[in-house]
Amino acid sequence: QLQLQESGPGLVKPSETLSLTCTVSGGSISSSSYYWGWIRQPPGKGLEWIGSIYYSGSTYYNPSLKSRVTISVDTSKNQFSLKLSSVTAADTAVYYCARLDPGIAAAGGVQHWGQGTLVTVSS
Amino acid sequence: DIQMTQSPSSVSASVGDRVTITCRASQGISSWLAWYQQKPGKAPKLLIYAASSLQSGVPSRFSGSGSGTDFTLTISSLQPEDFATYYCQQANSFPALTFGGGTKVEIK
Numbered sequence A: 001q002l003q004l005q006e007s008g009p010g011l012v013k014p015s016e017t018l019s020l021t022c023t024v025s026g027g028s029i030s031s032s033s034y035y036w037g038w039i040r041q042p043p044g045k046g047l048e049w050i051g052s053i054y055y056s057g058s059t060y061y062n063p064s065l066k067s068r069v070t071i072s073v074d075t076s077k078n079q080f081s082l083k084l085s086s087v088t089a090a091d092t093a094v095y096y097c098a099r100l101d102p103g104i105a106a107a108g109g110v111q112h113w114g115q116g117t118l119v120t121v122s123s
Numbered sequence B: 001d002i003q004m005t006q007s008p009s010s011v012s013a014s015v016g017d018r019v020t021i022t023c024r025a026s027q028g029i030s031s032w033l034a035w036y037q038q039k040p041g042k043a044p045k046l047l048i049y050a051a052s053s054l055q056s057g058v059p060s061r062f063s064g065s066g067s068g069t070d071f072t073l074t075i076s077s078l079q080p081e082d083f084a085t086y087y088c089q090q091a092n093s094f095p096a097l098t099f100g101g102g103t104k105v106e107i108k
Helices: none
Strands: A003-007 A018-025 A035-041 A048-053 A059-061 A069-074 A079-084 A093-101 A109-113 A117-121 B004-007 B010-013 B019-025 B033-038 B045-049 B062-067 B070-075 B085-090 B103-107
Touching: A003 A093, A018 A035, A018 A093, A018 A117, A035 A109, A048 A069, A048 A079, A048 A093, A059 A069, A079 A093, A109 B033, A109 B045, B004 B085, B010 B019, B019 B033, B019 B085, B019 B103, B033 B062, B045 B062, B070 B085
Parallel strands: B010 B103
Antiparallel strands: A003 A018, A018 A079, A035 A048, A035 A093, A048 A059, A069 A079, A093 A109, A093 A117, B004 B019, B019 B070, B033 B045, B033 B085, B062 B070, B085 B103
8 A cells, every 4th residue: 555654844034945755665765657746736726736747857837836845755765755945834734745647547646645744934 | 837817715605505616727637636624634535536526435425527628516404514625626737736715615
């Protein structure tokens, strides 16, 4: 059973860098069949895709966040990570990590999500 | 960038009602569309992929249709556990994704 678990600080100060890690268990992050992504949801608002990464390290970012986002992968630890720099209160959100499946089983949908972690930006 | 517009933003309905939610893409996305259900405090749950394919384990009262730019999620007979927020998501530009703004289904 695939599981994804986000970890990282729940409180970040304005102008600092938000850092989260997603640990994947029950499956290999090095599978050529999937991509891995970060999606966030501000309190009471909708879902926003932040970016995606392939096990090879190829990355794809939301243009609205691209200048501040870095996503990386550590296949030896079966983890991928998110860094978001120069955060403001507008970056307060629940951050989800997810497995993106382009194959016939989900056709680009997200079948597997982490439980989500709330990150608050405040001094 | 592909924009996704959902309507309505909220709908009030009663148990047993038929509920229809629409999603429009700013450009053609063929059938690269997914629908999710989200309950408070929980991660979204994939209901429909490829516009009309029902995810395993999802009740058959949920159905999806459409292609190109206009899509529909229908709940044929609303059940108490269906009160939630629903999102569409385009996958035409995978692995770049875009979500619709959401539709909250509330109890009438």
